[in-house]
Amino acid sequence: MFLSGATAAAFALSTGSLEAQTTGRLDPGGLTFRDFGVPDNGSSFTRGEQSIGGGTTQTFTRVLGIDPASQAVRLRFDSVKVELLLPMGWQATEDGERGVAYTLDKRIRLIVWRVDFAYEGVRDAEHYAATKAGSMKARRPGVQAQARKLRDGSFLVVYENVPKGPSDSTGPRTVFDLILPDPRNPKVGVLVTLGVPTNEAGRGLQLLALITQNMRINW
Template sequence: MKDKAKQKESGRRLFLATAGAALCLARPARANDKLDAGGLTFLDFATPDNGASFARADATIAGGPNPVSSKILSIENAKGYARIGFEQSRITMAIPLGWQATEDWERGIGYSSDKRYRLIVWRVDFEFEGVKDAEHYASSKGGAIQSRRPKVKAQARKLGDGSYLVVFENVPKGQGDAEPRVVFDLVMAQPGNPKLGVLVTLGVPASDAGRGIKLLALLKENMKVDW
């Protein structure tokens, strides 16, 4: 996955050129409105290799300027994941065994061995992005991408913990993909500072959308942000 393709999939700054576009949030959040792994665990997404995959370099992953392998904090074989520290963004995540992870100066990147599942985590300065907060960011980004790519369907909703989920369907397949994509954006604001936040983007094949959102639930549940 080339650097340009990763930026295209995350689309983080895409809506700046069309800031007037916005989505209406699907409905008010309820306390029990949350992402649910549906009984799946990291073992359902892992290749048991004792963390060996994270030591391998992949020349096809550009990773932006000066990419480096991310720090392995622990290997949890029995649970099917490695705990990875993205030091530049100060985010710790559990990532399935058999994946790889790298980072550059502004984002952490994870991807499955076949690159069908691709993960990006960013720090977001909402004011710099031209929006006032996480809600405005989620609705504006979804609306802008939909206005520029009418075949892409976007829906944003607020979760019970105050974060926002945006789902993009009918995303065109990229180089090396066998089918169109579904991309999930999870937007979280920094507690006590609504002007800053974190964006988690997970792209999966359209046929794996149901499994993909369950993986997103696992990623969110096992994610720690050093605010």
């Protein structure tokens, strides 16, 4: 299930991002938040819907600061104790279990979760990555999933050919899971999930690198 550096090409992403993967790390490849947002000085993070289907209540995520130079906004998801830099022009909400961020057209969506590996029935982050990849392939025929350990100890799972969701105008999609184990307690971790249209998979991987490189986690 887990790929060595020599087999990183198994990630069938037709972009230069593969070069970054051969080193066992995520790399923005020179892209910045300007490449993924709209320069609105952060105003998008204070408007929009505050609930999702099924009546789940969400609240706007707290804005900690705005960086006009990089066209990014720093937010804190209190529910998962995580701070992120996100592109201007997005929206972000949260409920008691997760933080959610997305472009206004919802073409790109990000979710941040806390994971208790024992509660999920697995030993640790590695077991969780392998189990989730296998489970997705079993539940959704046609979906391809590959998992690998990165140099910093995190685990990346790439799901390809994921069917589009109700809010998606085009499909299929590519979804990335980045699992970051707590350095002091390997039984828990943070999961960052990013979904993008398949034709934007390469840029999506670079965006994941950009966001997680600027992420702060209160373990």
